[in-house]
Amino acid sequence: MTLNNSPDDDKDLEQPSRDTSPLLTSPRPIPLNEPVAKGNWIWLLTLSAGISGLLFGYDTASISGALLHLGNSLSTPGHPVTTWDKSMIASATSLGALFGGLIAGVAADKFGRRAVIFAADVGFAVGALWQALSGTVGSMILGRIVVGVSVGIASLIVPLYISELSPASHRGRLVVISVLFITIGQLFAYAVSIILSPPRLSPDSSWRWTLGLGGAPAVVQLFLMVFMPETPRWQFQHLGAKAAAKTLAQVYGTDSPSVITPLVDSLAAGIPSSPSPGLKEKLRMILAIPGNRRALIIACSLQFLQQACGFNALMYFSPTIFSKLGVHSPTATAMIVAFTNAVATFFAFHLIDHAGRRTMLLHSLEGMFIGLCLCSFIFFTIPFLSPDTSIASPVTAGISILQLSILLLGTVIFVSSYALGLGAIPWLCQSEFFPMNVRGVGTGAATATNWFWNLVVAAGFLMVVELVGAGWCFLAFAVVVAGGWVFAWGRYPETKGMRMEEIERLLKDGWGVL
Numbered sequence: 001m002t003l004n005n006s007p008d009d010d011k012d013l014e015q016p017s018r019d020t021s022p023l024l025t026s027p028r029p030i031p032l033n034e035p036v037a038k039g040n041w042i043w044l045l046t047l048s049a050g051i052s053g054l055l056f057g058y059d060t061a062s063i064s065g066a067l068l069h070l071g072n073s074l075s076t077p078g079h080p081v082t083t084w085d086k087s088m089i090a091s092a093t094s095l096g097a098l099f100g101g102l103i104a105g106v107a108a109d110k111f112g113r114r115a116v117i118f119a120a121d122v123g124f125a126v127g128a129l130w131q132a133l134s135g136t137v138g139s140m141i142l143g144r145i146v147v148g149v150s151v152g153i154a155s156l157i158v159p160l161y162i163s164e165l166s167p168a169s170h171r172g173r174l175v176v177i178s179v180l181f182i183t184i185g186q187l188f189a190y191a192v193s194i195i196l197s198p199p200r201l202s203p204d205s206s207w208r209w210t211l212g213l214g215g216a217p218a219v220v221q222l223f224l225m226v227f228m229p230e231t232p233r234w235q236f237q238h239l240g241a242k243a244a245a246k247t248l249a250q251v252y253g254t255d256s257p258s259v260i261t262p263l264v265d266s267l268a269a270g271i272p273s274s275p276s277p278g279l280k281e282k283l284r285m286i287l288a289i290p291g292n293r294r295a296l297i298i299a300c301s302l303q304f305l306q307q308a309c310g311f312n313a314l315m316y317f318s319p320t321i322f323s324k325l326g327v328h329s330p331t332a333t334a335m336i337v338a339f340t341n342a343v344a345t346f347f348a349f350h351l352i353d354h355a356g357r358r359t360m361l362l363h364s365l366e367g368m369f370i371g372l373c374l375c376s377f378i379f380f381t382i383p384f385l386s387p388d389t390s391i392a393s394p395v396t397a398g399i400s401i402l403q404l405s406i407l408l409l410g411t412v413i414f415v416s417s418y419a420l421g422l423g424a425i426p427w428l429c430q431s432e433f434f435p436m437n438v439r440g441v442g443t444g445a446a447t448a449t450n451w452f453w454n455l456v457v458a459a460g461f462l463m464v465v466e467l468v469g470a471g472w473c474f475l476a477f478a479v480v481v482a483g484g485w486v487f488a489w490g491r492y493p494e495t496k497g498m499r500m501e502e503i504e505r506l507l508k509d510g511w512g513v514l
């Protein structure tokens with residue numbers, strides 16, 4: 001893999017035809033033919049920033065395994081650990097992340113992207129240790145909230161940091177790498193909880209080690225980030241052209257003015273010369289200026305879709321569902337979900353800058369729809385996952401091999417289709433759609449939308465299954481996905497190969513969709 005612009009990329013960048021098409025609702029500028037980036041350096045940046053993704057994935061998934069071994073470790077006299085406590089512990093991270101996502105954008109604008117990554121690392125490390133040493137439910141919930149705030153911050157800042165540093169032709173795949181890290185973190189979490197499970201460790205040590213280990217990569221990243229630069233876009237706005245030029249020279253491996261000056265000029269085009277407006281003014285600008293409002297609608301809708309499609313219901317609860325179906329090794333089925341997700345995200349990484357975001361998103365939603373319909377159909381045929389049967393009650397019947405095979409097929413189709421588009425594109429979209437002066441508030445709103453709906457699904461899924469049955473639940477997810485396809489078809493423009501400042505112009509007078 002190399003970051004040098006491939007002949008294909010060049011062809012794409014030079015192609016003027018799409019810009020002159022009368023079918024376009026707004027003129028599309030011809031992307032700047034960028035100089036060749038210094039490959040190894042960008043990879044290093046991406047990998048160091050990507051560790052946050054690993055932490056995001058690990059910390060959101062490790063709790064499922066940890067809860068299995070919690071037992072009475074956190075019980076205090078007169079207060080045994082209840083199911084309610086467990087769901088509070090499980091959803092505290094999403095709650096913290098909702099808050100973290102809201103503040104991260106504004107903080108990133110004020111203090112810089114790099115400083116915010118540092119802050120998230122401190123939270124990851126402190127929160128992991130806090131959880132591992134917790135003696136009460138209250139303390140555990142607080143520890144999870146601390147980690148959650150960092151997860152929320154990381155989910156916003158890492159794609160933003162990477163996309164502001166990457167050359168346009170490779171921005172897509174570099175941002176998808178951060179999502180690949182998330183999926184690898186989730187896979188690790190399940191693997192670690194299997195490896196550290198009793199009898200290897202006592203149940204009490206098992207969950208403490210599983211959660212505590214989450215702190216280690218944060219310390220590594222903290223050290224690596226000392227050597228990483230701030231993004232040229234943020235530097236240009238806060239520290240001036242000279243500082244930005246220095247970083248661009250590192251990214252492109254040359255300080256030749258013929259390479260660096262046009263890049264600095266193009267940064268200037270996207271950043272207003274007046275001082276950065278205050279929060280109130282930014283909020284007004286994002287709602288009142290049509291181009292910004294369009295970016296906000298697209299970014300928030302895609303984040304809503306990413307969570308309301310129900311993917312994390314499978315990621316977090318597939319062990320519960322499959323154990324209800326009489327499957328002996330429910331954590332292994334959770335591994336199927338996590339593994340398929342990681343492998344398909346790896347393919348998304350290879351495809352994104354060639355196939356284009358829009359095409360991939362539409363196909364992703366089509367595949368997810370088929371997968372969800374298959375799962376829903378099977379759930380309708382299983383009586384013990386229908387209304388009024390408690391999820392917590394013991395298995396009442398098995399399912400046939402045929403039913404299980406179709407269910408697994410539906411799950412794999414759903415998960416792989418999700419990972420090939422909807423799993424990554426909302427993060428990419430929110431990082432590249434907003435103009436510089438509203439990027440912080442815009443990405444903050446989109447990230448908060450993601451975590452709000454994550455919380456709704458995490459806290460409500462099992463309850464809704466008990467209420468209406470898994471069949472209706474998955475059918476509802478399928479309807480959301482179908483609605484999402486219609487939205488994406490009408491409102492989500494292709495941004496492959498465009499510079500971030502060009503995307504801004506694309507949304508100025510319309511949705512930019514052919």
Ligand SMILES: O[C@H]1[C@H](O)[C@@H](O)[C@H](O)[C@@H](O)[C@H]1O
Nearest residue numbers: 179182183312315341423424
């Ligand atoms: O992009 C990520 C990724 O798809 C994860 O697998 C999922 O659990 C997260 O909710 C999502 O934001």
